[in-house]
Amino acid sequence: MTDLKKHFAVIGNPIHHSLSPQIHRTFAKETGFDIEYEAVLSPLDEFKNTIHKLIAQKLSGANVTLPFKKEAYELATTHSSHAKIAEAVNTLEFKDDQIIGHNTDGVGLVRDLEQNLNINLKSKKILLIGAGGAAEGVIYSLLEKEPSELTLTNRTIEKSHVIQNKMDVHAKSFDVNLNVIEIAKCPNQYFDLIINATSTSLNNSDLAINHKVFHKSSLAYDMTYGKETSFIREAQSQGSKTSDGLGMLVEQAAEAFFIWHHIKPKTKSLIESLRAL
Numbered sequence: 001m002t003d004l005k006k007h008f009a010v011i012g013n014p015i016h017h018s019l020s021p022q023i024h025r026t027f028a029k030e031t032g033f034d035i036e037y038e039a040v041l042s043p044l045d046e047f048k049n050t051i052h053k054l055i056a057q058k059l060s061g062a063n064v065t066l067p068f069k070k071e072a073y074e075l076a077t078t079h080s081s082h083a084k085i086a087e088a089v090n091t092l093e094f095k096d097d098q099i100i101g102h103n104t105d106g107v108g109l110v111r112d113l114e115q116n117l118n119i120n121l122k123s124k125k126i127l128l129i130g131a132g133g134a135a136e137g138v139i140y141s142l143l144e145k146e147p148s149e150l151t152l153t154n155r156t157i158e159k160s161h162v163i164q165n166k167m168d169v170h171a172k173s174f175d176v177n178l179n180v181i182e183i184a185k186c187p188n189q190y191f192d193l194i195i196n197a198t199s200t201s202l203n204n205s206d207l208a209i210n211h212k213v214f215h216k217s218s219l220a221y222d223m224t225y226g227k228e229t230s231f232i233r234e235a236q237s238q239g240s241k242t243s244d245g246l247g248m249l250v251e252q253a254a255e256a257f258f259i260w261h262h263i264k265p266k267t268k269s270l271i272e273s274l275r276a277l
């Protein structure tokens with residue numbers, strides 16, 4: 001790469017489905033930046049080499065997606081506070097000899113909920129389903145909004161306990177009641193916000209969750225986008241409002257764009273046009 005244009009990439013495996021190139025090119029066009037942004041498929045055992053090759057090609061930054069967010073955390077030499085707490089990185093900045101790791105998933109989710117869906121999270125009861133990278137990446141941002149209760153559940157319940165132990169100190173300082181419940185034993189009580197952060201819709205399996213967690217006044221939020229999921233169908237059958245994760249995807253990308261270019265791009269019209277597609 002010899003031109004003065006800044007180069008960026010999204011790295012994952014698989015990566016063909018990624019909307020990140022389209023999103024970042026649109027942001028760049030609208031804010032007057034001339035950038036290159038490509039999707040890079042990294043072999044599963046070659047993430048570190050892939051990144052070092054891209055740095056040698058003078059890449060300025062990269063987004064990182066499934067399944068490399070933990071490896072990106074290990075690779076980064078400096079971490080933002082959100083990346084440090086999540087122990088996962090979805091945005092890398094390459095500056096001098098530093099690899100700076102950020103996590104913008106939590107900011108993306110909260111912005112979509114608050115700004116696009118007009119949900120005030122303070123004092124709400126939230127159920128977060130899943131204990132993978134996505135769930136861990138958003139918990140701190142949810143706690144910062146001071147819900148009254150944040151309940152975690154996951155198929156492998158031990159993973160929820162690990163996250164609870166790690167996050168308890170933050171929950172206490174924000175005065176949030178942080179619980180863990182078993183997915184099959186969800187109590188007969190409803191939540192204001194139910195977030196599906198599992199990968200069930202990617203592997204086409206159903207989520208075994210008590211439908212009583214949904215209520216007419218609940219919002220059921222599925223981090224998956226681009227397909228109708230059984231989680232959304234179940235929530236709708238109970239009269240809940242629903243949303244997919246497209247807004248989160250665009251908002252987390254906007255935060256990554258801000259980190260790289262120091263300009264916050266507009267997101268609403270892009271979310272609408274991607275949804276129309």
Ligand code: NDP
Binds near residue numbers: 108134156199203245
């Ligand atoms: P991980 O692979 O790290 O975690 C997967 C999670 O799903 C685990 O908690 C796993 O449970 C659970 N799970 C998988 N299959 C089932 C099942 N059949 N029943 C119950 N639970 C199940 O994935 P990520 O956390 O990185 O991603 C999760 C989802 O979030 C993906 O669909 C991803 O596309 C989406 N996402 C969306 C974003 C957005 O911007 N909209 C951003 C980031 C992620 P267990 O621990 O028991 O295996």
